[in-house]
Amino acid sequence: MKGHFPINKFKDIATPFYYYDGDLLRETLNTVKKEAGKYDKFCVHYAIKANANPKILNIIRENGLGADCVSGGEIKAAIKAGFPSNKIVYAGVGKTDDEINLGLDYDIFCFNVESVPELEVINELAQAKGKIARVAFRINPDVGAHTHANITTGLAENKFGISMQDMDRVIDLAQEMKNVKFVGLHFHIGSQILDMGDFVALCNRINELQQKLFNRQIIVEHINVGGGLGIDYAHPNRQPIPDFAQYFATYHKHMKLRPQQTLHFELGRSIVGQCGSLITKVIYVKQGVNKQFAIVDGGMTDLIRPALYQAYHKIENISSEETPETYDVVGPICESSDVFGKAIDLNKTKRNDLIAIRSAGAYGEIMASGYNCRPLPKGYLSDEFV
Numbered sequence: 001m002k003g004h005f006p007i008n009k010f011k012d013i014a015t016p017f018y019y020y021d022g023d024l025l026r027e028t029l030n031t032v033k034k035e036a037g038k039y040d041k042f043c044v045h046y047a048i049k050a051n052a053n054p055k056i057l058n059i060i061r062e063n064g065l066g067a068d069c070v071s072g073g074e075i076k077a078a079i080k081a082g083f084p085s086n087k088i089v090y091a092g093v094g095k096t097d098d099e100i101n102l103g104l105d106y107d108i109f110c111f112n113v114e115s116v117p118e119l120e121v122i123n124e125l126a127q128a129k130g131k132i133a134r135v136a137f138r139i140n141p142d143v144g145a146h147t148h149a150n151i152t153t154g155l156a157e158n159k160f161g162i163s164m165q166d167m168d169r170v171i172d173l174a175q176e177m178k179n180v181k182f183v184g185l186h187f188h189i190g191s192q193i194l195d196m197g198d199f200v201a202l203c204n205r206i207n208e209l210q211q212k213l214f215n216r217q218i219i220v221e222h223i224n225v226g227g228g229l230g231i232d233y234a235h236p237n238r239q240p241i242p243d244f245a246q247y248f249a250t251y252h253k254h255m256k257l258r259p260q261q262t263l264h265f266e267l268g269r270s271i272v273g274q275c276g277s278l279i280t281k282v283i284y285v286k287q288g289v290n291k292q293f294a295i296v297d298g299g300m301t302d303l304i305r306p307a308l309y310q311a312y313h314k315i316e317n318i319s320s321e322e323t324p325e326t327y328d329v330v331g332p333i334c335e336s337s338d339v340f341g342k343a344i345d346l347n348k349t350k351r352n353d354l355i356a357i358r359s360a361g362a363y364g365e366i367m368a369s370g371y372n373c374r375p376l377p378k379g380y381l382s383d384e385f386v
């Protein structure tokens with residue numbers, strides 16, 4: 001993809017920065033719409049937490065997706081980007097009163113409720129406003145996903161959701177409350193999931209739970225299966241668009257929806273991951289005892305995934321055509337974990353070369369911090385360079 005970076009246009013931009021390929025994002029969204037659109041009753045939301053850059057949100061909103069939020073700040077970002085409030089869902093284990101009130105004021109589509117105390121507070125706050133809050137229960141399905149331990153969320157030991165044993169009791173409680181309306185069940189088992197078997201396991205579990213509810217003559221309007229579809233970090237060029245066909249077909253095949261039910265998805269990484277790269281400049285090439293280091297001006301403050309999850313990102317020198325050599329690519333932050341990659345083959349690298357750290361569109365810019373008093377990286381859309 002080397003040729004695809006408008007590298008001559010990068011000359012005047014301060015590094016490090018995020019570069020987003022708008023065409024790839026639109027193509028990805030078209031694929032999502034086409035594949036989800038094969039099944040009526042499939043409704044896709046974008047998980048704002050993966051990337052809330054207003055330019056990105058704007059393109060996603062234009063394509064008609066709803067928004068999945070996990071904080072009041074994200075609800076505000078979604079509204080500001082023009083997402084209709086009746087397409088906003090809101091999850092989170094620790095919603096504050098202010099955040100719940102914000103959701104109530106905007107009449108969001110649904111609160112994905114994660115505990116009994118939260119349900120009680122939503123009921124109280126809705127009553128104070130003379131409103132009825134639509135709620136779904138986030139059920140912890142105790143389904144493990146084959147992904148990094150820090151990003152599984154659907155095991156009984158995780159902090160998220162309501163346990164299956166408690167489901168009936170919580171539904172009973174909600175049905176006695178005057179200011180909440182129980183409309184659905186919500187699930188989210190984790191992120192960067194590439195094994196469709198994990199989603200099949202979730203479908204099977206939901207089918208069981210639905211049967212249990214059906215025996216009590218309860219049919220919910222909405223089932224929300226969260227997000228989690230992974231991307232190919234090793235081959236961003238070979239697979240720039242995730243296999244949405246297979247993903248939605250898996251749910252179509254295995255989920256037993258009742259005729260009146262809608263199936264909701266909350267996709268983050270799979271929508272924005274591949275369109276973004278962190279562009280960073282080589283400050284020094286330093287000869288170590290047994291290795292050489294390419295020291296770049298971007299660090300874990302700009303892209304924390306390698307330090308936080310030992311995540312792999314493909315790294316390319318987009319300035320050099322010379323024969324590859326092996327480097328540890330490291331940032332300038334005073335932390336030993338500030339390493340983007342060890343023993344990476346890069347075209348022979350010199351000071352001031354530009355390095356692209358690929359597949360950084362999700363959980364990249366949004367997780368940036370000001371540690372070491374560093375400025376936050378900016379994000380640019382390819383559309384701005386034509």
Ligand SMILES: *Cc1c(COP(=O)(O)O)cnc(C)c1O
Binds near residue numbers: 050188228268269
């Ligand atoms: C993070 C999150 C998502 C999105 O996950 P991806 O792996 O980025 O698709 C969806 N739903 C909830 C509740 C989340 O917390």
